Amino acid sequence: MKIQWGRLLVLLVALQLAMAALAQSPPSSRNSTRIWRTLTGNAPVVIARGGFSGLFPDSSTFAFDFPNSLNLPRPISWCDVQLTKDGKGVCLPSLLLDNCTNIQEIYQTGKKTYTVNGEILTGWFSIDFTIEQLVNNVTLIQGIFTRTNAFDATGSILPVEYVGTQTQAPGFWLNIQHDIFFRQHNLSMRSYVISVSRQMVVDYISSPDVAFLSSIGARFKGSKTKLVFRFLEVDAVEPLTNQSYGSLLKNLTFVKTFASGILVPKDYIWPTNSDNYLEPHSAVVRDAHKEGLEAYAYGFSNDVPLSHNYSYDPLAECLNYIDNGEFSVDGVLTDFPVTASEAVGCFSHVNPNTSDKGKPLVISHNGASGIYADSTDLAYRQAVSDGADVIDCNVQMTKDGTPICLGSIDLQADTTASSSFINRSTTITDIQMTAGIFSFDLSWAEIQSLQPVIQSPASRGNGLIRNPAYVNQGKFMTLSDFLTFGKENSISGILIRIEYAAYLAEKRGLGVIDTVITALHDAGYDNQMRQQVMIQSTDSSVLTAFKQKTKYKIVYEVENAISGVQNMAIDDLKGFADAVAVRRSSLFSFHGSFIEASTNVVKTLHLNNLDVYVFVLRNEFTFLAFDFFADPTVEIHNYVQGVNVDGLITEFPRTARSYMRNTCYNASKSKYNVPLIVPRGLLQVADPSALPPADAPAPLLKVPDVVEPPLPPVAAKVPSSSPGTGSAPGSSPANNGQMRACGTLLSLAFLLLLWSTSLVFLG
């Protein structure tokens, strides 16, 4: 049979056309079958600004190489190109070198003043130095105050060519921010960039300057290099067109004539109001995609106050740009690429039906107190809707004997008591050294006349406040309200915490144990309910009383940090407890906000059939060790899969629940993994002189810590309280050292080895 070459050719051409059409068809025509709503349908890219600049000095070798050592989608290396006196390029985050290098110490007379884009700037500029002078003598330092300076002086300034060829990143992005300035100094960014592109693959070139992008357009026509137009603030004026970036955004047809993508500040897409709450998203991504432009977003960072809608969870923010059900940006530019890579590799397109069977319990701490005031109806409702398995009531007694749920026995912490009941303020050293307004000095009716107050434990001095629009929202709950609420909702259990039982019995005539047992009984929580009841206390005599009278699960809370448990103390613990709740610092010990070691606490307790819960988890980055990358999900992962805790006691149940459902949860079945840290991994490369002195190790838990005298009987009469003095809030502990000094340069290979994901975590 004769082959019909003509027909075959036609068929082949048609097939090719069809495939090309498929590859280029706009998202709307195939959205039902596509996973990602990016322009191409491919996963969005993660772009690491200056490498992992949230942790290491911007544009240092460590910063560029570190993310490649993790088992996550690797980020593209972003280099802000600056030109030197001799027309060479270096990667440095800003025109001014004094913020990001130690140049002031090296070239003390190098300070100059120049006009840049109409603004007068004084400092050290790359155009006054040769590349030799910069690369050989100047080292990079952390320019951002909230970040650790422990890696300063570990790396020198890098030539663009070095970054483009030596790092293992899957892509290379050059950003040209100040072409005009360099041109004024007779340095041609255009020639430089073109010469670089002849030596290596440059995947992206971005600039806020239409003239620059147009000038290189012809050279890159038909090449794989994507030209991306970077938008600045809406009011800033683009020099060539003399139009604001805001108005150019309405003229994407024009942008398409010289660029294949746009890079916009993240609030172009999800704007926020003046209180930092998100408003509905704009149409920027949709409009760009319609125009055939890719849309990238910039400004992502874990260690800044995020919009309150994200509850201090930077992963939630990333997901809102890439997996919101309506659109996905084509890439995010971030200082913390780990978080964005987790979002792409493990947390997008999660099946909400994922089974949480056998996974650690998510236990609320005063409800979802990261979002609403402690122990209010709203905080409990939020905890349930955010996926808490267990909700908690920290029982306090009112003067008239009503058990209520409240975070603190001192009403000043969670209520407006200090403005209306300051005359009830007393100092009771059995409870605390400072004066307080105690729940047992006010009646339930008086407490109900107060307003709840949301606590912001991370806010001192740095503005990390929680949910300001909801500061005083919600209603206080009695224990019996709480128990009713618990039964009405599908949760697997409730946790009742009891403190100061001995004081309340002896000095106030309030029998909290019997009160709680009666309330549980009245609410129908007998011992074999479908919902588990847990009783938690730091007082073993309280727990022993419950052990004798009920069959509830007994949780012993270890008040202070420990580094281990003495054998004899374990025997005592086993006598009354089913589980032990420990501080975070009992599982990992820290040195200057870095992780020094992991303890054997969980292992020891597990060997003795005791469950371990860790408290208290909070999302704000100031609570996180640097090893966790200012990412609460990384912390959770390390407590869950690094040390194997059985429960997380958290103020942000949603973050914990979202973690339990991630598609990388089972490391052995997953292509990607959330990073497991290696204790001392970062400390080993940190500069010791930038760290505070190491703390003495925490003590072991010993018998006298566990054994308490038996509870006193409940006194018959209630003595009246005496007025006391005002109190002063304690000050927060200093975070990290402020010293700067030179450290030794450790080999990168060593660092990468330490972080290799094949290493088994030293539980």
Ligand SMILES: *[C@@H]1O[C@H](CO)[C@@H](O)[C@H](O)[C@H]1NC(C)=O
């Ligand atoms: C696909 O996109 C079109 C246009 O954007 C929209 O009307 C339609 O509902 C989408 N279909 C699905 C299944 O998402």
Ligand SMILES: *[C@@H]1O[C@H](CO)[C@@H](O)[C@H](O)[C@H]1NC(C)=O
């Ligand atoms: C650089 O230093 C100047 C002056 O100290 C400061 O105003 C500016 O905010 C710094 N820039 C950065 C990016 O840290």
Ligand SMILES: *[C@@H]1O[C@H](CO)[C@@H](O)[C@H](O)[C@H]1NC(C)=O
């Ligand atoms: C800087 O480096 C150059 C070339 O390596 C060297 O000749 C010069 O002495 C160095 N200058 C300073 C101030 O260290």
Ligand SMILES: *[C@@H]1O[C@H](CO)[C@@H](O)[C@H](O)[C@H]1NC(C)=O
């Ligand atoms: C740039 O070159 C021009 C022409 O050669 C010269 O007139 C001008 O002074 C130079 N400018 C600078 C800043 O060196």
Ligand SMILES: *[C@@H]1O[C@H](CO)[C@@H](O)[C@H](O)[C@H]1NC(C)=O
């Ligand atoms: C878009 O911008 C170009 C360049 O500034 C201008 O010539 C054109 O008129 C603009 N188009 C619209 C619709 O604003």
Ligand SMILES: *[C@@H]1O[C@H](CO)[C@@H](O)[C@H](O)[C@H]1NC(C)=O
């Ligand atoms: C740029 O636009 C502004 C206002 O639109 C106008 O006043 C100014 O003269 C323009 N500048 C140039 C160089 O065209």
Ligand SMILES: *[C@@H]1O[C@H](CO)[C@@H](O)[C@H](O)[C@H]1NC(C)=O
């Ligand atoms: C952000 O939170 C505020 C306050 O809860 C809410 O009114 C607003 O709708 C939220 N924004 C988005 C985009 O969900």
Ligand SMILES: *[C@@H]1O[C@H](CO)[C@@H](O)[C@H](O)[C@H]1NC(C)=O
């Ligand atoms: C989740 O479960 C519901 C109810 O069983 C089912 O209708 C839905 O399709 C499931 N979703 C996924 C993504 O599997």
Ligand SMILES: *[C@@H]1O[C@H](CO)[C@@H](O)[C@H](O)[C@H]1NC(C)=O
């Ligand atoms: C304390 O203050 C409350 C509210 O202002 C008031 O009702 C009460 O009478 C005061 N009690 C005393 C003992 O002064």
Ligand SMILES: *[C@@H]1O[C@H](CO)[C@@H](O)[C@H](O)[C@H]1NC(C)=O
């Ligand atoms: C992961 O999957 C394997 C194989 O199915 C299973 O044996 C193991 O228990 C799972 N691990 C976790 C943590 O779920």
